[in-house]
Amino acid sequence: MIGLAKLGGRTWVVTAAALTVLLVVNALLQPNFLEPSVIQSNLTTFLPLVLVAIGQTYVILGGDIDLSVGAIVALVNVVTVSVIAALGGDGMAVVIGLAAGMGVGAGCGLVNGLIIAGLRFQPIVTTFATSIVFSGLALWVLPQAGLPVPEPYWRTYAGTIAGVPTVYAIYLLAFLIAAFLAARPFMTRLKAVGGLRAAAFQTGLDLGRLRVLAFMLSGLFGAFASLCLTGETASGDPLMGQTLAMSAISAVVLGGTALAGGVGGALGSVLGAWVIGMIGSVIFFAGLPFEYQTLVQGLIILAALAGGVLVTRR
Amino acid sequence: MNRFVDLAKNPLLISSVAILALLIIGELVSPGFARGDQVVRLLTVSAILGIAAAGQNLVILGGREGIDLSIGAVISLGAVIAGNVMNGSDAAIPLAFAAACFAGFLIGVVNGLGVTYLRIPPLVMTLGMMGVIQGGLVVLSRGVPSGNAAPALLAFVSRSAFLGVPGILFVWAAIIVLMAFVLKRTRFGWSIYAIGSNENAAILTGLPARRIRVLLYGLAGLFGGFTGVCVIGYTGNSFISVGDQYVLPSVIAVVIGGTSLAGGAGSYTGTALGAIALILLQSVLTTLNLEFWGRQVIFGGTLLLLMLLYGRQARLRV
Numbered sequence: 001m002i003g004l005a006k007l008g009g010r011t012w013v014v015t016a017a018a019l020t021v022l023l024v025v026n027a028l029l030q031p032n033f034l035e036p037s038v039i040q041s042n043l044t045t046f047l048p049l050v051l052v053a054i055g056q057t058y059v060i061l062g063g064d065i066d067l068s069v070g071a072i073v074a075l076v077n078v079v080t081v082s083v084i085a086a087l088g089g090d091g092m093a094v095v096i097g098l099a100a101g102m103g104v105g106a107g108c109g110l111v112n113g114l115i116i117a118g119l120r121f122q123p124i125v126t127t128f129a130t131s132i133v134f135s136g137l138a139l140w141v142l143p144q145a146g147l148p149v150p151e152p153y154w155r156t157y158a159g160t161i162a163g164v165p166t167v168y169a170i171y172l173l174a175f176l177i178a179a180f181l182a183a184r185p186f187m188t189r190l191k192a193v194g195g196l197r198a199a200a201f202q203t204g205l206d207l208g209r210l211r212v213l214a215f216m217l218s219g220l221f222g223a224f225a226s227l228c229l230t231g232e233t234a235s236g237d238p239l240m241g242q243t244l245a246m247s248a249i250s251a252v253v254l255g256g257t258a259l260a261g262g263v264g265g266a267l268g269s270v271l272g273a274w275v276i277g278m279i280g281s282v283i284f285f286a287g288l289p290f291e292y293q294t295l296v297q298g299l300i301i302l303a304a305l306a307g308g309v310l311v312t313r314r
Numbered sequence: 315m316n317r318f319v320d321l322a323k324n325p326l327l328i329s330s331v332a333i334l335a336l337l338i339i340g341e342l343v344s345p346g347f348a349r350g351d352q353v354v355r356l357l358t359v360s361a362i363l364g365i366a367a368a369g370q371n372l373v374i375l376g377g378r379e380g381i382d383l384s385i386g387a388v389i390s391l392g393a394v395i396a397g398n399v400m401n402g403s404d405a406a407i408p409l410a411f412a413a414a415c416f417a418g419f420l421i422g423v424v425n426g427l428g429v430t431y432l433r434i435p436p437l438v439m440t441l442g443m444m445g446v447i448q449g450g451l452v453v454l455s456r457g458v459p460s461g462n463a464a465p466a467l468l469a470f471v472s473r474s475a476f477l478g479v480p481g482i483l484f485v486w487a488a489i490i491v492l493m494a495f496v497l498k499r500t501r502f503g504w505s506i507y508a509i510g511s512n513e514n515a516a517i518l519t520g521l522p523a524r525r526i527r528v529l530l531y532g533l534a535g536l537f538g539g540f541t542g543v544c545v546i547g548y549t550g551n552s553f554i555s556v557g558d559q560y561v562l563p564s565v566i567a568v569v570i571g572g573t574s575l576a577g578g579a580g581s582y583t584g585t586a587l588g589a590i591a592l593i594l595l596q597s598v599l600t601t602l603n604l605e606f607w608g609r610q611v612i613f614g615g616t617l618l619l620l621m622l623l624y625g626r627q628a629r630l631r632v
Contacts, residue, residue: 129617136610259435295449302442306432
């Protein structure tokens with residue numbers, strides 16, 4: 001009983017339970033659900049949301065929020081695609097393009113962080129305003145969807161690196177980064193900043209630096225997600241990723257990270273992102289008309305949130 | 315000296331100056347921009363945003379990170395309900411308003427119950443509700459636009475009712491006066507500020523904080539439904555994503571109108587001016603004849619600049 005109560009004290013347990021149920025339902029609906037190729041294709045579909053949700057976790061832990069990450073995804077995509085095209089599309093061009101994309105992501109995060117932490121702006125409205133700017137810039141770089149990426153790019157993404165499917169290698173890398181950050185003092189300090197900002201300030205923590213870092217992580221993971229989406233779509237799209245920011249916030253909260261800041265972690269957000277992805281696939285394979293997807297997804301997310309809250313209630 | 319600083323930081327003054335400056339810039343760029351009928355047209359567009367922002371203002375004033383992201387979906391729902399109830403018949407307009415406001419109110423109450431009794435953070439609660447309503451609209455309408463506005467409703471929003479001013483502006487003026495009166499002169503208004511600035515203290519003085527907050531979300535939904543009817547009066551027919559464009563602008567109007575996102579401080583008069591400033595800014599950028607991306611970048615940059623003036627949070631160092 002005590003063990004159960006202890007387990008029940010965490011929102012992400014509800015999410016993990018929801019994920020299990022969704023897995024069972026999916027396995028019943030789709031006979032080939034557990035085949036390696038199907039698992040890989042599902043995990044590929046969920047990957048961008050997983051990455052954005054991991055990045056968003058750090059911002060939310062620090063007591064802020066990043067609504068601009070969808071626009072960052074679009075901007076990174078068009079910059080990467082344009083750089084690769086401008087440099088001729090050979091192997092070196094792809095590498096420089098990827099680096100440029102990551103740089104743009106980190107740069108956007110830096111801008112968000114400096115404005116919010118440095119100038120004391122409110123994060124919701126600020127990241128909304130910067131998202132308008134980033135989307136505008138994306139349309140400037142590439143006014144229309146198009147501009148294909150060279151074949152090796154998407155072939156590598158769908159293929160393998162050193163015998164491991166690329167998508168799994170990216171998951172592994174993302175988990176390693178998250179685990180590394182979780183073990184650093186950075187994480188504890190960030191939680192202190194989000195938990196009780198005034199107290200964190202009085203203990204002498206460099207709040208500004210921590211919050212800027214959190215926004216840069218969100219930008220970097222956004223760029224990471226964008227490069228993966230580019231591997232899937234194999235072309236540039238200035239309107240890419242528009243719903244990602246909102247879905248990622250839902251994923252983070254489903255994963256047990258408090259929106260008020262200070263409590264939670266990236267692993268829960270990964271579970272949350274998978275739940276959101278699995279809901280879509282259950283609806284699809286249950287044969288429900290496509291129209292029902294948004295409705296059922298919204299209802300399940302609200303139910304999971306309410307369930308998580310009821311469980312944590314004392 | 316301090317009085318000047320205080321004056322320069324007064325949100326009402328900043329918005330008014332911004333509105334005046336934008337009108338002058340608009341007139342310089344394209345003569346005729348600040349002409350009477352043009353101003354009335356801009357005010358009509360502002361009125362629709364302003365009425366939506368009234369609901370947003372209430373939940374933000376109530377504190378606890380109050381925000382209503384479902385307002386856009388509620389507006390769409392209101393427009394779709396009104397369109398189908400009216401179907402071009404003037405006689406059904408009152409019923410359309412009643413049905414849209416009632417549906418909005420119910421949704422708002424559900425939001426409020428989730429936020430207070432289930433303690434779901436408002437941002438996620440209303441975000442989830444947005445998904446549910448949008449999904450419901452897709453299912454109900456099967457993606458096909460349906461229903462249209464009655465002639466008298468179109469006239470209410472776009473034709474002159476008195477001295478060249480359409481009826482919706484009189485309604486908005488009435489809402490501004492009513493909101494100012496309720497917020498500043500009634501027990502209910504003061505209790506909103508009380509729960510918004512210090513909920514525990516408010517509860518200890520005997521205020522039913524939860525019930526008040528549920529009511530605030532209900533009113534936000536009601537304003538959303540009302541806005542939906544106005545929107546269909548402006549566009550003529552309803553499509554299911556018609557309200558999406560109002561979600562974040564309604565928050566921005568509240569913020570540049572001087573209401574703190576932390577709750578407990580601000581006024582609807584400021585929000586109304588903020589809505590006008592926002593619409594004027596968009597309109598000036600349109601007349602500048604820039605490419606779309608340039609307009610976007612300048613719009614976002616100007617919002618940041620406006621926030622620099624007074625939307626900032628308190629300093630931690632004392």
